[in-house]
Amino acid sequence: MDRFEAMRAFACVVEVGSFTKAAEHLHLSKSSVTQLVQQLETRLRVKLLNRTTRRVGLTPDGAVYYERVVRLLADLEEVEASLAGAAAQPRGRLRVDVPSPLARLVLIPALADFHARYPDIQLDMGVSDRVVDLIGEHVDCVIRGGELADQSLVARHIGSLRLRAYAAPSYVQRAGVPRHPQELEDSHHRIVGFLWARTGKVQPYALQCGDQRLYVRGRHMLAVDDGNAYLAAGLAGLGVLWLPDYMGAPHLERGELVPLFEEWHVEPMPLYVAFPPNRHVSARLRVFMDWVAEVVGRWAPVA
Template sequence: MDQLVAMRVFARVVESGNFTRAADSLNMPNATVSKLVQELEAHLGVRLLQRTTRRVTVTPEGHEYYEKSTRILRDLEDIDNAFSTARSKPRGALRVDIGSSTACDVLIPALPDFLARYPDIRLDLGVSDRSVDLVSDNVDCVIRGGALESSSLVARYIGSATFVTCATPFYLKCYGTPATPEELKNGHRLVSYVSPQNGKATPFRFERQGERKEIKIDHRIGVNESNAHLAAALAGIGIVQTFRYCAGKAIEAGVLTEILQEWRPAPYPFHVVYPQNRHVTHRLRVFIEWLLEFFPQRVAGAPHQPGIHQPGK
């Protein structure tokens, strides 16, 4: 048994929650993963995992071994990186998960610069408005907007987006242009963004000189994907509240008209998030540094305020 390989395999099983996901992420047969964990348990003389037909549970001894062994694995990777060409020339695969509109309007247009700087990094983008589990889905990092709750993740602030409320000129000609948030309740058709996580419509939020308002009324249509949400506004179905980086070009072209400009919602923060216990590779580190260079300006948000914090603390 190669103990280092067995330690890495055991760590992936713990992180992913089952043998199949671990095997897929390591590109190993399921039987090989199971055998290595069994050999590691025999070598240590303790049960690390409790296996059932539905799930894998880490034993107290397994949890202790995971904590200690992952520290060793991270130290070994740091030593290897210190003496390898990867320090000056990062290489390998990097998997990033990101929301649909943020990918299309912010990240992807800037990627030629990143790929030119780091030609040996292969970038795999998971694009969806649904949140993923970084650990079990073997994602290196995610770019997320809004409040962060999980204290098991590390987040780095990368900028804030500006919201706009808008509709087509034809819609406003037919239904009138509201002068206050309350007027949205007077026969206007709203197109709500529906959370892919809980299926709830996001209320329209407004802020002016410290005064905040939240409008909750039945929407004409609900959409759970950000690009389709904007498409509904462009089709003239109703009023939407979305990011300026999504609707900005349409507003400049006169296809959409911004309304309630004095009542813009508070800036919406974005973070790059990664697992607390996972080693930060050099390729992930340079990707985060690159994000800090361009992302704040691309989302037209708040002044750049770099820093690391633990979400929920």
């Protein structure tokens, strides 16, 4: 048995979720992949995978072994790349998860540049605003705004998002222009609520004008947990919303949104790339983080 080949087969089965897909990915027969994993289990004298007709899952021993295998294979890949003089050309698969508006409006439009620089990196991008289990879902890194709830993660600060308040012309025509942020708390005005994944609640925003500082939560008739839906609700005139510049500026230029409370400054939202502390920082992860910081920096400079 080629032990490293067996490790690669095992890791691939875990990542794609089936022996059939792993065989296709590795350009091997399904029986070869099955045999490699069985030989690995025999050598280790433990069961690594639970197999059913519908899915393949890790056993507790398999989960521990998988985390070590991933690091070992990444180390091997980087050593091979450096010996081949290819350190400047990282390769391999990278699994990331990013907020839906950031993916749609900033990262995906710029991906042609990333792939031109690093044609041998395959990106598997989850697009969501949910809480992601990086280890359980085998995700290399996430990009998130706001303070990270999981303090065990290694986080790289890549920028600070400047937020502004907006409303659609249809909302202003119907409800009038709120002159002070406090009106969102105690009048007929309404916001579109954004439900933060880590709390399930609408978070308040910190605003400052001179020496005056206040926190505004607002009253809402609709709250959503997806950034694209949040923007769509605001454009439909369902309430006041707070947007980072990359989301608000295009609609402001087209007259689809109007700015509010321009004398008030909203506390910037930090933006992070985060990954598990035991995750090997491969060359491909390193260049991806650098590229994201470069692209996002146009909208969210590091404070």
